[in-house]
Structures are given as structure tokens and as C-alpha cells.
Amino acid sequence: MKPELLTREALRAFAEKHRTAFEAELKTLVEIPSISADPSKKPDILRCAQAAAQLFENYGGRAEVLETPGNPLVLGRFGDDPSLPTVTVYNHMDVQPANEPEWTSDPFAFTVEGDTYRGRGTTDDKGPAVTALFGALAAREAGVPINIKFLWELEEEVGSPSFAKGITVHKEKLRTHAIVVSDTVWITRGKPSTPAGLRGLKGFRLTLETADHDLHSGVVGGAARNPLSELIKVIAEMVDGETGQVKIPGFYDEVVPPSAEELENWRTSGFTVETFKKDHMIFGMRTEEPLEVLKRVWGMPTMEVHGLVGGYTGPGIKAAVPPRVEAKLTCRLVPDMDGDKTIQRVKAFVNERFPDVDFHVEHGLAPFKGHTTGPYAEAIKDAYAFAFGAPCAFTREGGSIGAVRTMEEVLGCEVYFLGLSLPSHGYHAPNENYDWEQAGGGIAAFARYFQTVSTFKG
Numbered sequence: 001m002k003p004e005l006l007t008r009e010a011l012r013a014f015a016e017k018h019r020t021a022f023e024a025e026l027k028t029l030v031e032i033p034s035i036s037a038d039p040s041k042k043p044d045i046l047r048c049a050q051a052a053a054q055l056f057e058n059y060g061g062r063a064e065v066l067e068t069p070g071n072p073l074v075l076g077r078f079g080d081d082p083s084l085p086t087v088t089v090y091n092h093m094d095v096q097p098a099n100e101p102e103w104t105s106d107p108f109a110f111t112v113e114g115d116t117y118r119g120r121g122t123t124d125d126k127g128p129a130v131t132a133l134f135g136a137l138a139a140r141e142a143g144v145p146i147n148i149k150f151l152w153e154l155e156e157e158v159g160s161p162s163f164a165k166g167i168t169v170h171k172e173k174l175r176t177h178a179i180v181v182s183d184t185v186w187i188t189r190g191k192p193s194t195p196a197g198l199r200g201l202k203g204f205r206l207t208l209e210t211a212d213h214d215l216h217s218g219v220v221g222g223a224a225r226n227p228l229s230e231l232i233k234v235i236a237e238m239v240d241g242e243t244g245q246v247k248i249p250g251f252y253d254e255v256v257p258p259s260a261e262e263l264e265n266w267r268t269s270g271f272t273v274e275t276f277k278k279d280h281m282i283f284g285m286r287t288e289e290p291l292e293v294l295k296r297v298w299g300m301p302t303m304e305v306h307g308l309v310g311g312y313t314g315p316g317i318k319a320a321v322p323p324r325v326e327a328k329l330t331c332r333l334v335p336d337m338d339g340d341k342t343i344q345r346v347k348a349f350v351n352e353r354f355p356d357v358d359f360h361v362e363h364g365l366a367p368f369k370g371h372t373t374g375p376y377a378e379a380i381k382d383a384y385a386f387a388f389g390a391p392c393a394f395t396r397e398g399g400s401i402g403a404v405r406t407m408e409e410v411l412g413c414e415v416y417f418l419g420l421s422l423p424s425h426g427y428h429a430p431n432e433n434y435d436w437e438q439a440g441g442g443i444a445a446f447a448r449y450f451q452t453v454s455t456f457k458g
């Protein structure tokens, strides 16, 4: 091993030296529109898997595209010495759609402006993936005695429907001592955080049909049912639009409040409502009390209305009574909640009061309870402090990553998080971006993490 290559200065120099290559590789991946939600993009998903595999081979690794019942997984490997510990880094290569009108550049053209990289997938999650890869290259160059695997998914953004089957079938190839996921956000720039929990997700749709075509509201209005206003009433009885409070009996029964220690971590995490609003460009909030904001986002379940489709929305007046309406909703779940139980409560509530409304249950993800102590948690803390000179807070994430629980269950080891994204990078938002400060520091953080973990006994 060459420890002189693992100082902060040497790793920063490594990152600078490879910056052009980093940008070129990220550009290649970002310019492939690997949108998992869009069936017409299947060829791009497959092209992205090939490009990802090629990337590992370009840098002296071995790569395989692993089949699953759905989109493939990509497995990249550096080192294969059975006497050494093995660590696996998880990222996803699929992205959200990018049809928001607010994009100021083509979402699938990688643009560089100073230290900022813009394009769909730059921060969620291609940028962190390529960062981890360059961190591995730095560790390899320094001779860190460890095997490193990369497991890149292409179905994360649709809830990882084939991930469990995929990793079960390829379990032997995926044997590992440690798993680190890089797909989470910091508190804000300069304030790293690592989650000790993720929310789960359960989706459902409501449909209501009261006629088979548009009706003249002057002719039948007043007597005929209006499915749009009826469904709005259903939704309003389920969730208070102003407070967000879910009104379904028993909805909060399994919620375990955060512990005193967790609350203390959250309180001292450096979170402020002002930067939260600025980073996310939010106009107004339901509460301005910082700890209350964190409790709501990290520690409480929600019911969110995402879309309501029906009726006339074109120019001018078309005063029709619409025949049908559809609403799309999800509930975010916190640890100890059971998605099936929750959705059954919601369904029973709707069926009982509004028997005409059809309730369609969609795919779900279980919530995840993480780990904050032990050598692997310390290795994460150390990596952030070493690379960014800032302490990391143990927080939670309000978002969901389907693969996390599945990896713990199937691969039999705990998952930790070394995320690099910032709230201002705009997950799923128009003008999504990533930047060199996070990437350059991230390369050093990953190299340091690999070095630390190489000293652990498997």
C-alpha cells in the first residue's frame, strides 16, 4: 500500500487530475435517457447498462450485465481476492422523466457551467455513482487491500420491482461484507448527513365513473352527479389539505416517535427552515418550526395527492358535467408501519363511505430502519470529516430506496449511506444538477472509506 497517496491532499490531487475523465464519463451516462417509467425508453435502459459495464472495463475492472425479470443490473468489480474484505457500492442508473417546462437546457444534454453539471440524472444518481467509481480508482492506485463491487440498478425510480428476484438469482456473485448506498441528500452544502432511516411508499388510485360521456351542465346539472366534485370530497375526507393530517382512523397507530437521541441529532444537524426553503425553492410551508419540519419529513407518514385527471381544462368555457375522474395518491410510511395494513385501512374507509369509488392498490416499498453505531457507521462519519472537513449528522430521509431493505435481507449485511447530493441539486426537478465540489470531495470520501473498511475483518 502507498499511504502517501491517501492523504487528503493526494486524493484532492487525484480528483483534479481525473476531472476531465470524470466529466466525460458522466456526460456519456447522462446523455442516455434511461427513464425507467417510460416503456418506450427500454432500448435506452439497455444502452445505459452496456455503457455502464463499458465504464468499469475502461478503468481495468470487470463487468457483467445481470438479467432480471425486468431491467438488468450492472455489476462492476475491482479485485477478486478471497482473502480480502469485499465492499459493495449501490447506485441507480435509471432516471425520472424530464418533461417539466422549466428546463433551461435540454435535460439529456450534459451541460457544464463552471463547477456545475446540469442534466437529468446528474445528481440522482449517475453523478454519485461515477464519483464512487473514481474513489475506487484512487483506492486501487494506492494499493488499498480490498475488493470493490458496484451494483447499479436500472429500476429504482419505479420502485425496484425486479430487484429482489435479480439479486436472489445472482446472490453468489454479489457476496459482500459491507454495502454502502450513495443515493441520499445532505442537509445543505457544507452539512453532510447520513440517514438512519428511510420512508416507505404505498401508492393507490381512485376512479369514479357516473356516466359514459360529457353531459350539458345546463341540462342535467344540479340533478346529475359530478364525479370530480365527489372525488374531491373523498380526498378531503381522507386528508386535511391545509395541515396534511390524515383523517383515516388508525392511520398513525404504528408510528413510533423518534427517540430522544434522534431528536437531538436532528436538532443539531445544522438544518434551518430558511435554507430548506431556499434550496428547494418553496414559497410557503405548513410549519416554520425547524424540528417540526424534520419530524414531518423524516418521522411521520403522509398521504399525498399527486394528480387528479378528469373534466375540461382547455381554453374558455366548456360547462360540461364530466363522466369520470381518476386520482393518484401515495402514502409515505415510517419504520414500524406495515404498508399492506395501512392501505387496507385506507381502502376500507373509502369502500365504506363511497362504495362507487374504485380503489386500485399499487406497488409499495417498505420503510427502512438504519444503523448509527459500530465500525461501519464510524467509517462513514470519518470519511465525511476527512474529505469535507465537516461532521456528519445522523438523520433520516423522507424518500424511499426500494433496494436497501432487499439488500439487507438477501445479501445478509447491513446497509450504510455515503450520499453526496444536495437539496439544491433538485432531485426529480427541472434543471437537476450536480457539482465538482461534491464530486471531488466525494472521490476523496469514498477512497478514505475503502481504506478504513479494508482493515475490517469480514
Ligand code: BES
Pocket (backbone or CB within 6 Å): 124, 125, 156, 157, 158, 159, 160, 183, 184, 185, 201, 365, 397, 398, 399, 400, 401, 402, 427
Ligand atoms: N434518491 C431517491 C431517494 C431519496 C429521496 C433519498 C429523497 C433521499 C431523499 C430515489 O431515487 C427516489 O427518488 N426514490 C423514489 C422511489 C419511488 C419512485 C418508488 C421516491 O422516494 O419517491
Ligand code: MN
Pocket (backbone or CB within 6 Å): 092, 124, 125, 156, 183
Ligand atoms: Mn435516487
Ligand code: MN
Pocket (backbone or CB within 6 Å): 096, 124, 157, 427, 428
Ligand atoms: Mn429519484
